[in-house]
Amino acid sequence: xxxxxxxxxxxxxxxxxxxxVIIISVLVFFPMLQAxxxxxxxxxxxxxxxxxxxxxxxxxxxxxxxxxxxxxxxxLLVQVPVMILLSMVxxxxxxxxxxxxxxxxxxxxxxxxxxxxxxxxLIMKSLFMESGLVNTILLNSHLxxxxxxxxxxxxxxxxxxxxxxxxxxTGYNMIFFLSGLQNIDPxxxxxxxxxxxxxxxxxxxxxxxxxxxxxxxxxxxxxxGTLQLFDEVVNITNxxxxxxxxxxxxxxxxxxxxxxxxxxxxxxxxxxxxxxxxLLTMIQMRLGGDRDD
Numbered sequence: 190x191x192x193x194x195x196x197x198x199x200x201x202x203x204x205x206x207x208x209x210v211i212i213i214s215v216l217v218f219f220p221m222l223q224a225x226x227x228x229x230x231x232x233x234x235x236x237x238x239x240x241x242x243x244x245x246x247x248x249x250x251x252x253x254x255x256x257x258x259x260x261x262x263x264x265l266l267v268q269v270p271v272m273i274l275l276s277m278v279x280x281x282x283x284x285x286x287x288x289x290x291x292x293x294x295x296x297x298x299x300x301x302x303x304x305x306x307x308x309x310x311l312i313m314k315s316l317f318m319e320s321g322l323v324n325t326i327l328l329n330s331h332l333x334x335x336x337x338x339x340x341x342x343x344x345x346x347x348x349x350x351x352x353x354x355x356x357x358x359t360g361y362n363m364i365f366f367l368s369g370l371q372n373i374d375p376x377x378x379x380x381x382x383x384x385x386x387x388x389x390x391x392x393x394x395x396x397x398x399x400x401x402x403x404x405x406x407x408x409x410x411x412x413x414g415t416l417q418l419f420d421e422v423v424n425i426t427n428x429x430x431x432x433x434x435x436x437x438x439x440x441x442x443x444x445x446x447x448x449x450x451x452x453x454x455x456x457x458x459x460x461x462x463x464x465x466x467x468l469l470t471m472i473q474m475r476l477g478g479d480r481d482d
Contacts, residue, residue: 228457244457257440280366302361310424343433369403405477
């Protein structure tokens with residue numbers, strides 16, 4: 190007699206998660222499957238025909254795709270490590286109990302990540318233009334003799350993109366590190382002080398190992414976000430000069446809406462991003478996961 194209520198509860202519970210499963214399947218998994226099928230097709234949007242691996246083979250000789258892939262990889266390799274390290278250091282500094290105005294500094298550093306992507310991109314573009322505030326300050330400080338072409342020079346344009354996304358997302362990752370630091374038992378640091386441990390030793394031998402799960406999480410999420418980078422590039426440099434800052438996401442957008450629509454090739458490139466995200470996540474999980482498992 191006691192088994193029936195349990196069975197009833199289990200069957201009733203299915204009605205609560207079933208709508209979510211249906212909605213996610215219709216809005217996420219079905220479009221993903223449809224995009225995968227489209228990546229093996231070519232032709233106009235109204236007359237798509239199966240073409241096998243032609244779209245993927247085309248990437249091997251596509252100079253624009255190679256340039257966008259190289260730019261995206263550069264942003265990933267340079268910006269993500271710098272941002273993670275910067276977030277960790279700032280969180281350690283803002284976690285000091287004797288620091289005054291801690292709340293103010295935390296809010297100030299976190300605010301950029303809740304601003305509009307378009308708004309902050311346009312502000313960065315205005316600040317770093319040839320006659321912008323940044324060049325004016327550098328010229329008046331006699332650090333440079335002529336304005337830096339942040340928006341039109343291939344190298345400096347990449348630097349500007351890296352600076353922009355680092356400025357915006359450092360505060361976001363800082364919050365995760367702060368929450369991790371506040372969960373570390375203070376007695377561990379007190380014992381280290383008794384043993385005469387320096388601040389650097391405490392950071393590398395206590396703080397970093399204890400923040401290992403947070404480091405892994407922020408690295409994975411930052412990797413995914415960087416591989417999908419779009420808004421900053423479009424609004425600051427528009428992929429220029431001469432595709433010097435173009436990312437894979439912008440190239441997908443151009444193939445779909447800016448150039449003659451080629452949804453099949455765009456879908457194929459999008460799955461290159463998916464594969465890259467899966468592989469890099471697996472590598473990071475392997476390197477940063479618990480080896481005792």
